[in-house]
Amino acid sequence: PTTVYLADYTPFGWRIEDVHLTFRLAPHATRVLARIHFAPCQLAPQQEFFLHGEELRLIGAKIDGQEVTPEVTDKGLTCAVPAGRFLWEAEVEIDPANNTALEGLYMSGGMYCTQCEAEGFRKITFYPDRPDVMATFTVRIESAMPVLLSNGNPGASGDGFAEWHDPWPKPAYLFALVAGDLRNHPDSFTTKSGHKVDLNIWVRPGDEGKCAFGMQALKASMTWDEDVYGREYDLDVFNIVAVDDFNMGAMENKGLNIFNSSCVLASPETSTDDNFERIEAIIAHEYFHNWTGNRITCRDWFQLCLKEGLTVYRDSQFTSDMRGPEVKRISDVIDLRARQFPEDQGPLSHPVRPESFQEINNFYTATVYEKGAEVIGMLKRLVGDDDYARALDLYFDRHDGDAATIEDWLKVFEDVTGRDLSQFKRWYSQSGTPRLSVSEAWDNGTFTLTFEQHTPPTPGQADKLPQVLPIAVGLLNPNGDEVVPTRVLEMTEAKQSFDFTGLSARPVASILREFSAPVVLERDADPQQRAFLLAHDTDAFNRWEAGHILARDCLLAMIRDGATPDTAWLDGLETVLRDSTLDPDFRQMLVALPSQSELAQALHEQGSTPDPDAIYDAVMTLRLFMAERWADLLPKLAEEARVTAPYQPDAEQTGKRALGNMVLGLLTHTDGGAAAQAQFDSADNMTLQLAALANLIRADKAKAALAAFYDQWKDDRLVMDKWFGLQVGAADPGKAVEVAKALTAHEKFDWTNPNRFRAVFGGLIGNHAGFHRKDGAGYALLADWLIKLDDKNPQTTARMCSAFQTWTRYDSGRQTHAKAALERIMAKPNLSRDVNEMVSRILA
Numbered sequence: 001p002t003t004v005y006l007a008d009y010t011p012f013g014w015r016i017e018d019v020h021l022t023f024r025l026a027p028h029a030t031r032v033l034a035r036i037h038f039a040p041c042q043l044a045p046q047q048e049f050f051l052h053g054e055e056l057r058l059i060g061a062k063i064d065g066q067e068v069t070p071e072v073t074d075k076g077l078t079c080a081v082p083a084g085r086f087l088w089e090a091e092v093e094i095d096p097a098n099n100t101a102l103e104g105l106y107m108s109g110g111m112y113c114t115q116c117e118a119e120g121f122r123k124i125t126f127y128p129d130r131p132d133v134m135a136t137f138t139v140r141i142e143s144a145m146p147v148l149l150s151n152g153n154p155g156a157s158g159d160g161f162a163e164w165h166d167p168w169p170k171p172a173y174l175f176a177l178v179a180g181d182l183r184n185h186p187d188s189f190t191t192k193s194g195h196k197v198d199l200n201i202w203v204r205p206g207d208e209g210k211c212a213f214g215m216q217a218l219k220a221s222m223t224w225d226e227d228v229y230g231r232e233y234d235l236d237v238f239n240i241v242a243v244d245d246f247n248m249g250a251m252e253n254k255g256l257n258i259f260n261s262s263c264v265l266a267s268p269e270t271s272t273d274d275n276f277e278r279i280e281a282i283i284a285h286e287y288f289h290n291w292t293g294n295r296i297t298c299r300d301w302f303q304l305c306l307k308e309g310l311t312v313y314r315d316s317q318f319t320s321d322m323r324g325p326e327v328k329r330i331s332d333v334i335d336l337r338a339r340q341f342p343e344d345q346g347p348l349s350h351p352v353r354p355e356s357f358q359e360i361n362n363f364y365t366a367t368v369y370e371k372g373a374e375v376i377g378m379l380k381r382l383v384g385d386d387d388y389a390r391a392l393d394l395y396f397d398r399h400d401g402d403a404a405t406i407e408d409w410l411k412v413f414e415d416v417t418g419r420d421l422s423q424f425k426r427w428y429s430q431s432g433t434p435r436l437s438v439s440e441a442w443d444n445g446t447f448t449l450t451f452e453q454h455t456p457p458t459p460g461q462a463d464k465l466p467q468v469l470p471i472a473v474g475l476l477n478p479n480g481d482e483v484v485p486t487r488v489l490e491m492t493e494a495k496q497s498f499d500f501t502g503l504s505a506r507p508v509a510s511i512l513r514e515f516s517a518p519v520v521l522e523r524d525a526d527p528q529q530r531a532f533l534l535a536h537d538t539d540a541f542n543r544w545e546a547g548h549i550l551a552r553d554c555l556l557a558m559i560r561d562g563a564t565p566d567t568a569w570l571d572g573l574e575t576v577l578r579d580s581t582l583d584p585d586f587r588q589m590l591v592a593l594p595s596q597s598e599l600a601q602a603l604h605e606q607g608s609t610p611d612p613d614a615i616y617d618a619v620m621t622l623r624l625f626m627a628e629r630w631a632d633l634l635p636k637l638a639e640e641a642r643v644t645a646p647y648q649p650d651a652e653q654t655g656k657r658a659l660g661n662m663v664l665g666l667l668t669h670t671d672g673g674a675a676a677q678a679q680f681d682s683a684d685n686m687t688l689q690l691a692a693l694a695n696l697i698r699a700d701k702a703k704a705a706l707a708a709f710y711d712q713w714k715d716d717r718l719v720m721d722k723w724f725g726l727q728v729g730a731a732d733p734g735k736a737v738e739v740a741k742a743l744t745a746h747e748k749f750d751w752t753n754p755n756r757f758r759a760v761f762g763g764l765i766g767n768h769a770g771f772h773r774k775d776g777a778g779y780a781l782l783a784d785w786l787i788k789l790d791d792k793n794p795q796t797t798a799r800m801c802s803a804f805q806t807w808t809r810y811d812s813g814r815q816t817h818a819k820a821a822l823e824r825i826m827a828k829p830n831l832s833r834d835v836n837e838m839v840s841r842i843l844a
């Protein structure tokens with residue numbers, strides 16, 4: 001496989017003036033006719049050009065009306081071209097019905113749809129399929145399907161055809177087409193400057209009742225982007241289409257967003273509160289791409305974080321505004337540590353802006369997205385809110401219509417603030433999670449914090465330079481009052497001290513408030529100090545963090561030394577739990593224990609070999625201990641968590657139900673599943689029903705409930721995904737592999753559907769002790785199915801290979817099994833480039 005390097009970037013030699021595409025749709029023989037005007041750039045004129053093209057049957061090609069015979073390979077075509085401007089015409093035939101990779105034009109549930117990011121357009125027609133080639137598109141679709149959609153504004157339409165014109169120049173990865181028997185949920189939005197936009201969510205017949213929430217989220221996003229970033233929508237229509245077979249969550253195609261149906265369809269009966277929140281965030285994310293991604297796109301795929309990091313940052317600001325900043329920040333950090341930290345500390349570690357790749361699809365990662373967003377959060381903290389706003393305005397003014405780079409992005413900040421951001425730029429080029437240690441000194445009214453930063457080596461990067469770290473710190477007096485409010489310390493050296501003077505008593509420091517930098521903070525605080533912060537910190541994140549570390553240390557001591565649970569911490573936690581002035585969601589987050597894989601990671605970092613079974617046992621022991629100790633508190637919390645008003649997926653009700661389900665989880669350890677059964681029987685929404693079912697599975701009392709749930713929901717594809725996933729995810733670890741195996745034989749297990757495949761195998765991977773079973777059965781089963789899926793869908797297969805990224809953490813027996821599974825995948829004949837790259841990196 002060839003490796004592509006950032007350093008090798010060269011511009012394309014031609015400008016595209018316009019693109020006209022005609023699609024004659026047929027499941028196995030769609031014809032695509034392209035008419036494209038090319039004009040040479042100022043570069044030295046070239047005599048031939050190369051157009052990407054894969055899995056295309058060339059019917060014929062012309063230049064300026066004269067037939068030509070290009071040289072065609074499995075990657076594209078090369079053709080002699082005139083020195084000046086010319087018209088390229090080509091007709092190709094493609095086979096959407098047999099396109100199981102779900103890239104390019106494919107069929108899902110009888111409808112035609114497209115996915116062109118990153119390099120799918122080359123499966124539709126021959127084209128310079130690179131993001132820096134931007135053009136206006138006019139599209140004609142010929143088909144008997146009743147609904148025919150493409151990007152931009154609608155043009156002429158009639159019996160069996162529709163035309164669309166997109167006036168905004170765009171790269172090919174934003175092209176989209178949909179044709180099907182669809183129903184719409186219509187609405188409209190009037191922009192601040194008075195432009196009326198027609199909004200539609202298009203779904204399969206029967207799903208019309210699940211669109212209202214998505215539409216509300218879309219309108220909220222449009223308003224928010226006007227209010228907060230001053231960005232208005234720029235077409236007459238905005239269409240969203242729900243598709244069942246989709247490799248990722250959603251896609252921001254200009255004016256025609258395509259969504260995995262799981263990321264847009266919602267109803268209280270079929271969707272959990274978490275689903276609602278995720279849908280709201282994804283709709284916002286895709287909508288925000290209209291400016292950060294579409295109007296300003298990426299010069300090349302190495303700049304992916306330019307649009308993804310910024311858009312994730314924007315969608316997290318939006319969710320913060322909609323649902324409350326504290327809980328959002330805590331859940332973002334939980335997610336970052338669960339997905340990005342293991343990636344950045346293992347064999348798949350790469351910079352936020354990678355410097356090489358074999359398959360770009362493998363770089364749509366937590367590092368590019370979530371660490372990319374953290375980097376923007378740090379930049380904003382360093383320059384302040386006002387300069388951030390000024391820099392963004394300048395970015396939109398200066399780069400509208402551009403295919404830009406990270407250098408362009410940083411330059412607007414430099415120009416606005418006069419700062420030199422060359423050291424800050426290391427956040428984009430250095431991989432790995434910095435470790436930040438801190439020591440404290442107290443001398444006669446002066447409190448000194450001394451920090452040291454160090455980033456361990458990562459693949460291809462042995463030595464690291466110090467990075468700029470914004471460290472938000474506040475100081476508390478021994479009586480719990482805040483004596484120094486949050487101050488941002490700007491660390492630039494490997495070792496650096498900061499003084500706080502004029503204090504009357506030695507304070508307790510609250511360090512890295514709001515998790516102001518994506519680092520591992522190494523702090524030798526004693527448990528009393530942590531308990532103090534849990535009780536008094538005014539920073540919600542650090543208050544949660546103090547409780548989280550106490551919980552983690554308690555579990556680690558139980559696992560390592562067989563210690564009994566730390567009652568001092570539990571008493572401190574109980575005081576917080578009893579404080580009904582605190583947000584219910586915040587309180588339930590405090591009780592949620594660290595995940596089993598986080599514990600495995602912590603043990604590994606401390607130099608011990610994690611035993612997944614011992615970790616599982618410790619967590620279960622502690623949960624039982626909490627349930628018994630809080631026997632009188634839990635019913636009180638359950639009462640506080642009760643929602644009597646009609647279901648709303650808002651922050652208030654969501655927080656209460658989360659608290660109630662946390663209580664149910666603990667109660668199930670002592671009541672044998674009685675409360676879970678009662679909740680299952682009376683539930684009128686999916687949040688309560690699914691939590692009850694999960695607890696019945698854990699109590700081994702789920703036979704009847706699983707059958708009833710199946711009976712109730714067997715015709716709902718998205719709820720069936722939950723039914724599949726939960727049985728494996730919540731299974732006793734000793735049984736998870738067998739449960740997964742049995743489910744793969746179920747008549748509703750359609751393994752070519754990514755959502756269903758991910759439900760079962762994502763469930764298995766999430767069942768820590770079940771997946772990392774000592775005899776290697778978890779690894780072997782996953783490998784069997786990845787080998788099978790690779791021929792159909794390399795992109796989804798490759799993404800799921802990352803389940804193996806932590807394999808060297810475990811004991812030699814497990815390592816042997818994991819390695820054998822990985823080597824078996826590597827040995828598969830015709831292994832895809834996607835999977836080959838992932839497994840090679842994991843094994844390196």
Ligand code: HT7
Nearest residue numbers: 115117118247248249250251364
């Ligand atoms: N920009 C999109 C990323 C993407 C994608 C989406 C669906 C299927 C395949 C895909 N490949 C890349 C989604 C986003 O980040 O908003």
Ligand code: ZN
Nearest residue numbers: 285289308311
């Ligand atoms: Zn995105």
